[in-house]
């Protein structure tokens with residue numbers, strides 16, 4: 384059921400039900416972050432591995448502080464500049480946070496999402512919302528209420544309508560567990576360049592190279608996967624030559640002349656990486672619905688949000 388009543392969403396959450404919520408990045412599948420039974424439903428509905436910890440969302444750092452979750456002073460410059468926004472901070476956990484949130488880790492991920500509807504919802508609540516992306520584990524993240532309704536509608540209390548997500552990629556995750564040496568755990572909707580410019584130094588990044596790193600299981604090697612197999616590059620460079628009519632193409636800004644236009648999706652005619660990021664997950668869904676034998680996605684420029692786009696495309700592809 385898609386609803387627009389924020390108070391109804393708050394009441395359902397209060398009662399321990401799951402509500403999908405809009406954020407600027409992707410829709411989240413929310414539960415009361417202090418209610419172990421409600422949180423357990425998230426894992427069940429998503430079929431999410433128990434070892435994959437959740438992000439807690441609220442509308443102010445003061446609330447997080449009141450729950451014993453503090454940003455270290457080294458994180459404040461970045462938090463002031465980019466929160467609310469597509470950035471998640473991993474900090475030491477407090478006793479108030481149930482272990483099921485952190486999958487047993489001693490740290491917890493927290494963020495203030497930048498979406499008017501959800502900020503209004505959060506301001507009504509005296510607890511944080513645990514919210515992974517509102518999709519079955521391993522599939523493409525939802526960027527519209529209807530994406531959630533189609534996949535999970537029958538299994539959850541409601542989907543709160545908030546329009547199309549304007550960033551379109553999940554938040555960038557940085558661990559401040561060691562405040563002197565913040566570490567990038569996931570590329571996402573805020574570019575690493577912007578964060579590093581604000582910090583004045585480079586982030587540690589080695590964990591990203593390790594696909595099976597259990598610290599950030601969202602980084603598992605096959606994630607965001609459509610039903611149709613997907614490959615990266617140009618059709619002519621692929622090892623197995625399929626007839627062109629069997630291909631769906633996801634392109635940055637230019638059509639490929641050799642492929643029928645109806646089988647191609649352009650993410651940004653003006654070559655804008657932010658626009659491309661915003662449309663990426665919808666495009667993967669559309670390409671999947673073309674029911675071709677293979678989706679071929681262009682490799683994006685390795686800078687700004689192009690890096691996060693390439694990361695998602697790699698995880699959605701066959702390797």
Ligand code: TXA
Nearest residue numbers: 408411436437490491492515516553554598599600601
């Ligand atoms: O934009 C987003 O972050 C969205 C919206 C709904 O807020 N949420 C989202 O959640 O992408 P999810 O569950 O799909 O991804 C959360 C990621 C996972 O990769 C998880 O491993 C990582 O956060 N994570 C959570 N707690 C962590 C912790 N204590 N240490 C390291 N990674 C953590």
Ligand code: MG
Nearest residue numbers: 515516524601
């Ligand atoms: Mg996810």
